[in-house]
Amino acid sequence: MGERVPASVDRLLPTEEARELLALVRDIARREITPTAAAEEDAGRFPRELFTLLSASGLLGLPYDSRHGGGDQPYEVYLQVLEELAAARLTVGLGVSVHTLATYALAAHGTDAQRAAHLPGVLGGGLLGAYCLSEPSSGSDAAALRTRAVRHGGDWVIDGTKAWTTHGGIADFYTVLARTGGEGPHGITAFLVPGDADGLTAAPPERKMGLKGSPTAQLHFDCVRVSDDRRLGAEGQGFAIALAALDSGRLGIAACAVGLAQAALDQAVAHATERRQFGRPLADFQGLRFLLADMATRVESGRALYLAAARLRDAGRPFARQAAMAKLHGTDAAMQVTVDAVQVLGGYGYTADFPVERHLREAKALQIVEGTNQIQRMVIARHLLGPQTR
Known part of the structure; x- marks a missing residue:
């Protein structure tokens, strides 16, 4: 197992x-x-x-x-x-x-x-990247970021702190969103920063309940100098670039969530087939069969949602609403499926000797990263009701 x-x-x-x-x-x-x-x-x-x-x-x-x-x-x-x-x-x-x-x-x-x-x-070429948008004081409110980039001759000098950076401290390059103008979303610009840039340091990785093998760390930019040819897009275009990247990134999280849920379901099915109680396999008990059926339905519907959104993207059609739905449903499904998988395995599921305990801890992160599921609901509602609504 x-x-x-x-x-x-x-x-x-x-x-x-x-x-x-x-x-x-x-x-x-x-x-x-x-x-x-x-x-x-x-x-x-x-x-x-x-x-x-x-x-x-x-x-x-x-x-x-x-x-x-x-x-x-x-x-x-x-x-x-x-x-x-x-x-x-x-x-x-x-x-x-x-x-x-x-x-x-x-x-x-x-x-x-x-x-x-x-x-x-x-x-x-073997390089590994990381994405720097969130900050200690601006997570979901990404447009309020404070990291600043100031022109200095033909270069930019970046100062500030980024938070919750996956691959922080080990990445070879960072896509960094920094403020180059006034407050709000229109004063943000994107930069490609080398991982070994002078003045760039990483704090010790966060101590997380799951995904312990994936380093998540704050990054400190102390007069980090990058040339203007590492500016990505026009000045002030960074926030629009960040949102477009997140639309696609949310599909990635949805697919990861479905994979995690599928792994938990596979373990639960195997256990229900192999484990015997009262002289017969667990899989013979109707209550457990119904639980497995619900788990499988959540996995399959999550897969259908992310694939439908992906096909819209591949066709060049708008897909932001469907990406938010896929991320919302897929990660909520992963959370419920992993909880149910632990229940199917009973006491074994609660031990670290079986993977479903790890899957449960990992699933929680997916409801938070790249826009919490509350943010996904806001995105979906705006598409339904119009951008003027709050």
């Missing part, structure tokens, strides 16, 4: 290339991720060498342009890859999602020269 039972997910993939890609991902998960997931999470170890392998395998640039080392894959395929990685170990799936989020500003708003200079290393 220590390793994940393979999921029996009937996937509809658009091409033979996509089917081969998913087979590769499942093989990597089976050989390289799942066997050590529990021990490494318990030890709080980040698997950097695994991300080097994923980069070399082309899995860190799947939704981006092949001209710069990407995989030319639609989001419909990329997200199913994320789901598989998260099912094997959430630290890995979430890490790939964060890297993709951190890459967005460069890929979508960088100049041709910036893309040519930086994207090959980011997409397939």
Whole structure:
């Protein structure tokens, strides 16, 4: 019961290339991720060498342009890859999602020269990214950020503190949102900051209830100097870039949540089939069968939501409302499914000897990251009622 039972997910993939890609991902998960997931999470170890392998395998640039080392894959395929990685170990799936989020500003708003200079290393050169938007005093209220970038000749000097940075202290590059103008969302600009920039330091990682292998840390910018050719997009465009990145990032979180929930469901089904009580398998008891049916329905509906949103994105149509719905439903479903999986396993589920205890602790984070689920409800309501509503 220590390793994940393979999921029996009937996937509809658009091409033979996509089917081969998913087979590769499942093989990597089976050989390289799942066997050590529990021990490494318990030890709080980040698997950097695994991300080097994923980069070399082309899995860190799947939704981006092949001209710069990407995989030319639609989001419909990329997200199913994320789901598989998260099912094997959430630290890995979430890490790939964060890297993709951190890459967005460069890929979508960088100049041709910036893309040519930086994207090959980011997409397939072993580099790992992080995304710096939240601050100690501005989490959900991201437009109130205080980190400031001031022009100094042909450079920018950045001062401030970023909080809750996944890969903080270990990333090779940071996409940083900083204030270059007045208050509010129109005074924010995006920058690509090297991980080894002078004046950039990381605080000790946060001590979290789950995702212990994924470092989350504050970053301190003390007169960090970057050249103007590391500014991404126009001055004052940063907040719009950040919101667009988060729309896609929320789909990544939704896919990770479904993968985590699927892993918990797989463990619960295996236990119900193997465990016997009162002379028969647990799976024979109607109350438990109904619980498993509800769990499976939550997983499948979460998958359907993120795939529907991804197909809108791939078609070039608006998808922000559907992305918020997918993130909201998928992460709430993961929370409930992991709670129910612990219940199915009973006392075993409450011990660290079985993965569902870890899955339960990890699921909570997904309801918070990249916009809490209360923020998702606000986004959905604005789309329904109009932007003038509060």
